[in-house]
Amino acid sequence: MSKYLDKSIVEIHQLLKKKEIYPIDLVEEAFNRIEKNKDLNCFITLNKEKALKEAKELENLEVDNLLFGIPIAIKDNISTKGLKTTCASKMLENYEPIFDATVVQKIKDKHMIIIGKTNMDEFAMGSTSRTSYFGAPKNPWNKKKITGGSSGGSAACIASRMVPLALGSDTGGSIRQPASYTGIVGMKPTYGRISRYGLVAFASSLDQIGPMTRDVYENALLLNELVGRDSNDLTSAWREEEDFTRLIGKDIKKMKIAVPNYFISDIVNLEIREKISDMITLLKENGATVDFIDIDYIENAVTLYQIIAMGEASSNLARFDGIKFGYSIPNPESLEDLYRKTRAEGFGKEVKRRIMVGSYLLSGENAVTYYNKALQIRDDIRKSFQKAFESYDLIIGPTTTTIAYNLDQDIDDPIKSFLDDVLVIPVNMAGLPGMNVPIGFSSYQMPIGLHIIGNSFEEAKMYQLASWIEKKLNLDLIPKEGESHES
């Protein structure tokens, strides 16, 4: 069996250019790998027929860019015209969008081939992908473990090398945390970097789409194609065009790095803390400055996140009412009956919890005591990060407090999903870019990741550090079956 999909994108590109292989070879191999790893439950919908057809059509076109013909997986909360977009919810089980998200349009313009829609937490609400209506995806490093979430399907299909590229979305760590649990590179860019048009909103002021890939360089390549101001999204930002790979390979001497004390406090698993400590030593040995700092309000981020994310979600998900699209109960007795039963049956437990709490937080006086206050402190968090970036190039720490845990652990604990993301959430609160890069393994061979946080729109600098680490560590990041030791 061919192993083209184990090659780097640059190598694949060369083969395509020389016409030694064709896009159809890549697409067929991707579907074979998906079929072989079906039990990982990475995909909700496959786009097989159309992908094969498109691959065939591409044979007539010039291979005009590095990502031409490369298979890509899309998280199932990103709108794809004519291809089901379920958000892993019964509510949208049969929903077929009539428009492409702006990022999907960009992907099609560059002739990447959409392989399918990946599994996730229902409406991206969760940290393990277990709230999916279609069952949880499994971690390729150990099938008993969670992939993390909410972009668990995208993370697992990259980690298991089914496809080289995937899109995720990150509201409170949903790209970085599963990337860490599965040993891949995941970037949540600056808020406003990528258009959200077509991303099914969970919490509008926090959501951001981002690339998930096998390595740092390919991550930057994909980001190059996703960014840009979109007139359909007023929160997307005008920026000069830039090449995110441009600092890759540059030395990190004199780079000034900060580690917030909170990120290495005892909320973090000891094994992870040791890995971070090793990393700090490595960076210092190679000429970087590393200081430990305090960032005000950072320990409050989760509380603010709960209020803002649930508040916005309760409003964003009001459109699912059984009237215009999606699930609708048969033969409602009245309008109220239609609303209440459709939403009761169409949403899962986690989603309902968040909508109810969010509605409560915005009702009456609560809008002031909780919501308004959260927005006020959110501004302070952003400012304290800005202050840190006056003195430092980058901030680092662990991406997660724990290593991927068992699929049956803490199911239905309403708090756990927030606490899993305690280290990644502050970044969304401040709208900053954050990424995960693998830095090693636990004693049971589960991946551990480093979290790199940059100043607004300084993704290139983050890639510089991440690629330096990647090269220095040279880890083997392809999961081997049966190597896990923990039961």
Next chain:
Amino acid sequence: MKEKLELCEVEHVANLARIELTEEEKDQYAIDLKKLLNEVEKISEIKNYDEELLITPVEHTVSLRKDENKRTISFNEIKKNIPKSSGNFVEVPVMLHE
């Protein structure tokens, strides 16, 4: 701190969210929602903060759209997604008041 919400509190939030709950569900949510609310209650402990709000973390302001039509879709295109339609209309059980 209390362990669970009063039943009427659960019913109130379920009503705000337009979600029907069975009696067993109400009992479960009384506990789950209380856990979440205890979490968000931590905000009351935060002192010393600025008045300014952060609504969306962007630096730029709105660029206004020109008054021009770009997209119009036909009803047929979306009809397949509408649970109940009648002719060119979307149909719902009768609305009680204007």
Next chain:
Amino acid sequence: MNRDYQVTAGAEVHCELKSKTKMFSDSYNNYGTMANTNINEIDFAYPGTLPTVNGYAVELALKASLALNCKINKKMHFDRKNYFYPDLPKGYQITQARSPIGTDGYLEIEIDGITKKIGIHDIHIEEDTSKSTHYKEKSFLDFNRNGVPLIEIVSEPDIKSDKEMVAYLEKLRETLLYLNVSDCKIEEGSMRCDVNVSVSKTETLGTRTETKNVGSIHSAGMVVLVEAKRQIEELEKGNKIQEETRRYDEKENKTTLMRIKEVGNDYRYFPEPDIPFLILEDSEIERVRENLEVLPDARRKTYLEKGISLGNANKLIQNKQLSDFLLNLEDIDLVIASNLLLGDISAYLNKTEKTLKETKLTQEKLKDLVKKLSSGEITNKVFKEILTELMETEFSVQEIISSKGIETINDKSYLIEIVNKIIEGNKNSVDDYKSGKDRAIKYLMGQIMKETKGSANPSLVNQLLLEELSKR
């Protein structure tokens, strides 16, 4: 009515803005067409869609705010008003709760010659809901109206009588029409009016009721009257007034209860995160202010100064196309011009069911016409004869006169004959002239024109008449 009570009323008026596309989506703002044809994925609240802000609609709202003397909010934000209803596809309405575009304005009304200011609490921008129709146990939704730009104009409770309510609403309607901000057609729903009424014996305002969607300006006045009466009767019976929503029944001339207000209607307002701050630059505000249409009050003032009667001035204002036609024509005789427009030209427009714009009459032609009439070069009779050609052809006044063969008589010898005939027949007038009464000339002129059936060249006649008179 019991004179111990002070009636206090306010109005909340929604007006649809005259933009080409919707407020937060770029589908057409035109809901008179077949159901669900002016829609797109944004109007249907498809998952993943986001709002954009129509700059022209913002400009119209700014115009209204400036014309109503409001303070302009230079840093605006939008808010979400959350509630479940089928005509609200997103489950929330985008509106401005915290930072309306205009605040603290006023509108001047005139009652029995006395001017009074009615305060404007605020003007905010929002989007309209879908239209629903009901049949038996079902409702049917048309999303064409969904997202149509609206401004809501909230008055202060400064209105003290039905007369003031009517004057306020008429003035508001007139102003917005003149600004080209809205069609303001209550019957068609492009202007909607809710009337708040309370009564009190003391300085403190009483509990108010809100009467929704009143069908005409006249009815709004009636609501103030009948609702105040009802409330006073209730209070006199020892009952309390409930904060409630009512409906006005035009046939019965009374209000009926729609629903008791829920305790603090829970709309769960919060700032709309999909739209960053909207900044209005001073230069932009000034540009709009400088280009504001001349408002009815200013026009009325000009008309009166130019000698037009109050009655005709008001008639012109009521017919905006006529009033607009007179803009920048201040140097001609506006009395003649307004008589033409309100008289034969209006009759022509009514008969042919045309608007002025649909005719060939230009401001240039009108100017020419008025000059010729005032100099006596042509007569009113001639004007009546050439009206159709004036309205329906591109020809100039002179060209029409020539082509119709109603060329003025310029034959000197022929005219001298007539002049002398008239002089002979009107000895008294000649004597008057001699004794310095200039009016006599006018009379003699008139007699000559009459003799020539109005086709003599008046300036030539004038010259000849003076010459002949000087000989005697």
